[in-house]
Amino acid sequence: MDKSICPRFEKAMTILSQRWTGMIIYQLLSGPQRFCTIESSIGVSGRVLSERLKDLEIEGIVKRKVYPDTPVRIEYSLTDKGIALEPLMRDIEKWSQSWLEV
Amino acid sequence: MDKSICPRFEKAMTILSQRWTGMIIYQLLSGPQRFCTIESSIGVSGRVLSERLKDLEIEGIVKRKVYPDTPVRIEYSLTDKGIALEPLMRDIEKWSQSWLEV
DNA sequence: TTAGTTAGTTACTTTATGTAAGTAATTATA
DNA sequence: TATAATTACTTACATAAAGTAACTAACTAA
Known part of the structure; x- marks a missing residue:
């Protein structure tokens, strides 16, 4: 191992690549939500x-x-730190629209 | 379940939230690389x-x-579809710089 | 002949996730 | 009064994914 990757970037990736984490954050971008709402949506x-x-x-x-x-x-609901992930979520949306089939 | 989330977005999330996928793509943004290089980096x-x-x-x-x-x-190496993920990776970089401690 | 290289694969263990039932606190209904 | 319903979880158990370390094929170098 000869890593040269920024530890902050790595930490961000570790958080964001947990299964469901991205979907939860994306879902909360549309406002505060209850447990059962997130679960079913x-x-x-x-x-x-x-x-x-x-x-x-x-x-x-x-x-x-x-x-x-x-x-x-x-x-x-999202904190400011969570809301700051919105541009990232929008980029994922854009990429998926441009490059993925339905 | 009463999903109303775009299936393309969901697919993007499924791909990108696989463990290591993001790191592999990020690593390849700096150019073509061999198996053992990716592995160790x-x-x-x-x-x-x-x-x-x-x-x-x-x-x-x-x-x-x-x-x-x-x-x-x-x-x-990355295809065009892969290179198109660069803005998203830069967003993660930016977010990690702004919001994560070392 | 033995060792070294790269790009993997295989077998086995540990960790993460899915599934379904259970819990606590409270109100509503028969 | 007993039963059911609700929300936000937790627990126990089964399955799937990831980590570890040894192994393989094809070849070169010493």
Whole structure:
């Protein structure tokens, strides 16, 4: 191993290439959403979604807000750090439109 | 499941969020490279690198060229479709510089 | 003849993810 | 009063993906 890749870039890749992470962030670009909404809109299992949201919260990309309604309502949304990923998501959209078949 | 996400976007995400795929593409942005160079520069195992390069070739993102030197030399490089991912990689670079600690 | 090279492959282990059922706290319904 | 329903998870178990290390083919060099 003779790496010369920027450790920040590597860390970004490690976060973003986790399965479902990109889809979760993309989904949250359209506004705050609840657990079950994210789950059904992208098709991730609850087990993994729960794990990813925790990781993304630790990374400061996603924030979790509890509303003490009944039953309890919890909303996940992007922080500024998360919103800063929007250009990247738009580039993925553009690339997919230009280069992928349906 | 009530997905409303563009299938092209989903496919792009599926490709790009495979572990090591992003790093391989990023590495190839600096020019054609051999198997062992990619392997040691990003730290991926030969087993997975071999698998990923095959997948990326099938997707038309990477091309493989054989030079019958001795020992044989094989160079991997990006196709136009692969080069089109550069803006996206630069976005990740920028985001990582702005938002991640070392 | 033995060792070295590149570009892989194979067998085996460890880790990650999927699946489906279960839980806690609370309200609604029969 | 008991049963069902809701949300946001967690748990246990099965399957899939990735890591590790040894091995292979084809050839050259010492």
